[in-house]
Amino acid sequence: MAFKERYSREKRAVLQIRSAQDTSLLVEFPAFLTSLTNSFSSTWNEEQVYGRQDPIGTFQSTKRTLNVGFDIVSNNSEDARKNMEMINKVTRMLYPSYSGVDNALVLSKAPLVEIKFGNLIQDQNESDNFLLGWISTWSANPVLEMGMFTPNAGEFFPKVYNATLDFTPQHRRDLAFNKGATGNPIKFPYDGGS
Numbered sequence: 001m002a003f004k005e006r007y008s009r010e011k012r013a014v015l016q017i018r019s020a021q022d023t024s025l026l027v028e029f030p031a032f033l034t035s036l037t038n039s040f041s042s043t044w045n046e047e048q049v050y051g052r053q054d055p056i057g058t059f060q061s062t063k064r065t066l067n068v069g070f071d072i073v074s075n076n077s078e079d080a081r082k083n084m085e086m087i088n089k090v091t092r093m094l095y096p097s098y099s100g101v102d103n104a105l106v107l108s109k110a111p112l113v114e115i116k117f118g119n120l121i122q123d124q125n126e127s128d129n130f131l132l133g134w135i136s137t138w139s140a141n142p143v144l145e146m147g148m149f150t151p152n153a154g155e156f157f158p159k160v161y162n163a164t165l166d167f168t169p170q171h172r173r174d175l176a177f178n179k180g181a182t183g184n185p186i187k188f189p190y191d192g193g194s
Helices: 003-011 077-093
Strands: 014-019 026-030 032-047 056-073 097-101 104-109 113-116 131-142 160-169
Touching (some): 014 077, 026 056, 026 077, 056 077, 077 160
Antiparallel strands (some): 014 113, 097 104, 113 131, 131 160
């Protein structure tokens, strides 16, 4: 077994991405994370009132975005081919589903996805821990200086890709100061264990 598979299995370090439209469409990248940013921004409607030095703020929403960077590494040409297939699957997950109505295509399902990585990216309130949302930006770029596998003439499979994705979660439960269904505090955004 190659190092990356052994490492990812032993540590359970696997970035999983699956389609919310079809949960059987699942990709698993042995995760060599290069960056992880979890950002929160609150939106307030501010009104400046005559005679008051500070504005009056009315809360509107809090938006969470995740930016994940990771390397996709191949040990051999077959591994590189599989990585390219997984990259293609993630790319296809960015497009919606359509249905035909009177010879016209109608958007039927938005391209929502679910992701999970250990205790760092997850929804602790869901039984399978997948976090629902959408990918707004996805890129997987070959690291050309690392070389390519060329199993056949005209076939090129990069040995390493640098991948990044921007993800906007859609939380399914109240995240404020409430307790979870079991009465335990919600472990958000990270699960630090019991």
